[in-house]
Amino acid sequence: MSEPPTLRIVFDRPHALFDIATTRDMEAAALAALPPFTLMQRAGGAVAALARALAPHARTMWVVCGGGNNGGDGLEAAARLRAWGMPVTATWLGHPDQAPADARAAWRRAVDAGVVFTDGIPAGLGADDLCIDALLGIGGGKPGRHPAAQRMQALLDAMHASPAAILCVDLPSGLDADTGVRHMRPQALHADRLHTLSLLTLKSGLFTGDGRDAAGQVWCNTLGVEADAARACAVLGHRPASTARAHASHKGSYGDVCVVGGEGMQQRGMGMSGAALLAARAALHAGAGRVFVGLLDGGALAVDAVQPELMFRAIDALDFAATATATVCGCGGGHAVAGVLPQVLAASGRLVLDADALNAIAQDDGLRHALASRGARGQATVITPHPLEAARLLRTTAADVQSQRLHAAAALARELQAVVVLKGSGTVIAHGDRSPVINPTGNALLATAGTGDVLAGMVGARLAPQGADAFDAACAAVYAHGLRADAWPAGRPLTAGRLANAASGA
Numbered sequence: 001m002s003e004p005p006t007l008r009i010v011f012d013r014p015h016a017l018f019d020i021a022t023t024r025d026m027e028a029a030a031l032a033a034l035p036p037f038t039l040m041q042r043a044g045g046a047v048a049a050l051a052r053a054l055a056p057h058a059r060t061m062w063v064v065c066g067g068g069n070n071g072g073d074g075l076e077a078a079a080r081l082r083a084w085g086m087p088v089t090a091t092w093l094g095h096p097d098q099a100p101a102d103a104r105a106a107w108r109r110a111v112d113a114g115v116v117f118t119d120g121i122p123a124g125l126g127a128d129d130l131c132i133d134a135l136l137g138i139g140g141g142k143p144g145r146h147p148a149a150q151r152m153q154a155l156l157d158a159m160h161a162s163p164a165a166i167l168c169v170d171l172p173s174g175l176d177a178d179t180g181v182r183h184m185r186p187q188a189l190h191a192d193r194l195h196t197l198s199l200l201t202l203k204s205g206l207f208t209g210d211g212r213d214a215a216g217q218v219w220c221n222t223l224g225v226e227a228d229a230a231r232a233c234a235v236l237g238h239r240p241a242s243t244a245r246a247h248a249s250h251k252g253s254y255g256d257v258c259v260v261g262g263e264g265m266q267q268r269g270m271g272m273s274g275a276a277l278l279a280a281r282a283a284l285h286a287g288a289g290r291v292f293v294g295l296l297d298g299g300a301l302a303v304d305a306v307q308p309e310l311m312f313r314a315i316d317a318l319d320f321a322a323t324a325t326a327t328v329c330g331c332g333g334g335h336a337v338a339g340v341l342p343q344v345l346a347a348s349g350r351l352v353l354d355a356d357a358l359n360a361i362a363q364d365d366g367l368r369h370a371l372a373s374r375g376a377r378g379q380a381t382v383i384t385p386h387p388l389e390a391a392r393l394l395r396t397t398a399a400d401v402q403s404q405r406l407h408a409a410a411a412l413a414r415e416l417q418a419v420v421v422l423k424g425s426g427t428v429i430a431h432g433d434r435s436p437v438i439n440p441t442g443n444a445l446l447a448t449a450g451t452g453d454v455l456a457g458m459v460g461a462r463l464a465p466q467g468a469d470a471f472d473a474a475c476a477a478v479y480a481h482g483l484r485a486d487a488w489p490a491g492r493p494l495t496a497g498r499l500a501n502a503a504s505g506a
């Protein structure tokens with residue numbers, strides 16, 4: 001067959017993501033079906049072709065290879081690059097007597113091609129040069145006592161400290177392909193000259209947790225092996241289809257959003273009305289037909305002078321059960337929100353729960369039960385925890401949630417019978433039987449107070465219209481929220497208020 005193509009991963013369509021176990025199954029089936037060494041030749045060929053395209057003027061291509069098959073891919077790439085006349089230097093931590101058969105064959109081909117081997121770090125690596133990280137792939141275990149661990153860390157640091165671009169083979173070495181946890185972390189952050197060529201399958205860990213920082217621009221080559229999408233562990237989110245507004249529509253066509261939150265100064269001397277206003281403004285700018293605000297401030301505020309379209313109501317004057325209505329509850333809700341939650345959980349047809357509403361539910365089994373029983377009544381719920389809020393709901397730690405984001409989101413979705421939006425780099429959206437989605441948009445500009453309130457309002461706006469699907473609404477809102485940040489003008493500080501008002505773009 002002709003060389004399988006390498007695809008640059010952009011987010012114009014959904015991509016299936018696979019875990020290590022399924023990738024290993026697929027690899028074993030392909031190895032059995034193909035002549036020996038075929039897969040590694042394809043892998044090395046794909047790495048070499050991308051390397052040449054990324055660094056056509058390199059004076060040094062330093063290929064840094066571990067002792068397993070990931071190193072074998074690197075050695076095969078080195079052999080190809082050398083045969084094309086590229087200036088290749090390789091470092092190999094393996095040994096011909098101990099290497100897996102394919103890696104040994106690749107080493108032999110590299111030697112025969114005339115690749116120069118070195119144990120040191122090539123001198124004078126420049127910006128036109130390229131380091132190829134083939135230390136560890138999906139066989140990389142936890143760090144620690146492995147005899148090669150220290151050497152690998154030093155080589156990783158040397159690559160990342162150099163001004164050369166880096167191409168990671170299959171995975172950034174030390175990244176857990178399933179979870180996005182980094183077991184080996186280079187000292188310097190090298191994000192803008194960093195590429196990863198994922199082989200055989202696209203792995204979930206490249207897109208969540210530490211994955212985005214570790215991988216840089218992701219490319220994929222399937223090595224000619226067709227994947228069964230039904231075996232995917234997750235899907236990469238993508239731009240939702242744009243929905244044009246019918247000419248003959250009216251505000252009722254787009255539904256109402258009721259925002260409940262914003263504890264006042266009177267209660268505990270902590271005014272948090274701003275959080276509810278951010279959610280309400282965001283819902284309005286995301287296209288809700290009407291937005292009502294029920295503040296928990298004892299009536300202190302009755303109008304938003306900057307956004308007079310918002311309609312303030314006493315909590316008892318809000319109709320949570322009305323059709324084409326979504327309630328957004330919890331933003332800035334403080335302690336006061338616990339008092340209204342029984343009513344909100346019982347009556348709201350469609351509901352977004354954020355922040356203090358989630359904290360209240362985490363502390364109260366009655367509320368937890370009221371939430372979990374909504375699904376059986378046909379009431380849709382989206383919860384939008386950040387990792388600490390998710391940890392409180394799961395009665396664990398934020399570090400534990402972050403160490404298995406896909407699993408944590410799915411566990412919460414199951415227990416609470418809700419669509420779960422686990423926020424952070426590579427937000428995970430999970431619900432029931434649906435394949436979890438990892439959202440690809442957004443960046444660290446969003447790491448500022450109030451952007452989560454904006455997201456809750458945006459979800460509410462998409463959930464409000466009659467017939468809206470809660471999972472799709474959550475995915476679309478998370479994508480649009482991140483896209484706003486990705487399109488943010490350079491030099492303009494991103495604040496939550498500006499984010500709420502920004503053009504949606506999706």
Ligand SMILES: NC(=O)C1=CN([C@@H]2O[C@H](COP(=O)(O)OP(=O)(O)OC[C@H]3O[C@@H](n4cnc5c(N)ncnc54)[C@H](OP(=O)(O)O)[C@@H]3O)[C@@H](O)[C@H]2O)[C@@H](O)CC1
Pocket residue numbers: 027037039040043066067068069070071073100102135136137138139140141142143144146147148149152169170171199200
């Ligand atoms: N077979 C094929 O044709 C194809 C294979 N493919 C490629 O193979 C890759 C998987 O290869 P793999 O299974 O050999 O595992 P790999 O990622 O090289 O790691 C194992 C090596 O690392 C070492 N090591 C482990 N942990 C460590 C640590 N903490 N610190 C330090 N060292 C550690 C471990 O040492 P050992 O435990 O054996 O002493 C061993 O030497 C996959 O990602 C893809 O690139 C694809 O291209 C498809 C075609």
Ligand SMILES: Nc1ncnc2c1ncn2[C@@H]1O[C@H](COP(=O)(O)OP(=O)(O)O)[C@@H](O)[C@H]1O
Pocket residue numbers: 355386423424425426427441442443444445446447448449450451452453454455481
């Ligand atoms: N580094 C990042 N990359 C992508 N998204 C981020 C990043 N940091 C924060 N976000 C997003 O910003 C929002 C922050 O929400 P949250 O933590 O609830 O903040 P707040 O409670 O202050 O509103 C979430 O949507 C989160 O996914």
Ligand SMILES: [K+]
Pocket residue numbers: 070133134135136137168169170171172173
């Ligand atoms: K690697």
